[in-house]
Amino acid sequence: MNVRNCRKCGNLFNYVTGQPICPNCKAKLEETFQQVKDYINANGSASVRDVARECEVDEGQIRQWVREERLVFAEPTAAGIVCESCGTPISTGRFCEKCKANTINSLNGLMPKKEAPQPMKKEKESPRMRFLDK
Secondary structure (H helix, E strand, O other): OOEEEOOOOOOEEEOOOOOOOOHHHHHHHHHHHHHHHHHHHHOOOOOHHHHHHHHOOOHHHHHHHHHOOOOOOOOHHHHOEEOOOOOOEEOOOOOOHHHHHHHHHHHHHHOOOOOOOOOOOOOOOOOOOOOOOO
């Protein structure tokens, strides 16, 4: 059993995986996420700073949710998040669509291409009888 102190409230809890926060704090964080999500849906052009101020949430937490692709802003510039590869403004995630496609293509190029299996050639069967040696 892995027991840890919650990073937010300090209470002991049985840690399994994920963030080192207790179930109570995790539930509160999920409620906050739903409030932020509802606010973004209602105010599509709101920036991260506006959302953080109105919902009383840390900007860093909102940016984390955007990077995890849990939140999507209507306008890429409103999120204030840029592609980690090329610096283009994006509305969610870590990379823009162009950089994602380039990465996938470069990874596909590293894999050796499999050749199609050739059909087995059947040898001509002779009309003679065959015996197995013992």
